[in-house]
Amino acid sequence: DAGITQSPRYKITETGRQVTLMCHQTWSHSYMFWYRQDLGHGLRLIYYSAAADITDKGEVPDGYVVSRSKTENFPLTLESATRSQTSVYFCASSHRGDQPQHFGDGTRLSIL
């Protein structure tokens, strides 16, 4: 089915571990985004990408790495997880900059 899917939906890991969150969209949207959602903060932009091989930092990029070798995939990596990165992570995509963003169902990440 067409859409945007995130995996895994739930993840528990330990501090210092590397963890990668996956995002895949089937619309061939140019723009893709990663947000984190924390109580009292709404959603904050971590990284975004305007096209394959083009990425840029958002509001809270520290501790995260992204890549976009293919238009449909936009993985987010925590190279050395910290407890402060416990959050719900959302991936989103849009066709053009002036189109609404479509969100995945999120990944709930707990770092012990």
Added chain:
Amino acid sequence: AQSVTQLGSHVSVSEGALVLLRCNYSSSVPPYLFWYVQYPNQGLQLLLKYTSAATLVKGINGFEAEFKKSETSFHLTKPSAHMSDAAEYFCAVSEDDYKLSFGAGTTVTVRA
């Protein structure tokens, strides 16, 4: 840089009553404004978008929002609440039309 303030983190309404969610923004240029809704364990869905075509914007599920430049506000309303409207609502603003800044969110509870 833009910011978004949602007044009231929780709103409780009776079924059939008016729903009013307040959003104020700060922006140095005419912004694009959005309202999104999030149901439990799901991603965000677009309710409506303001793009300067009209100050009163109609969205899905009977919601509408009015842009008031003089008040820098974009309040969301629905004349008659339904139980299915229980969710979290986010106001968002973009100056460059693809990077969104979100408010902290307002949780709506509907009483039978």
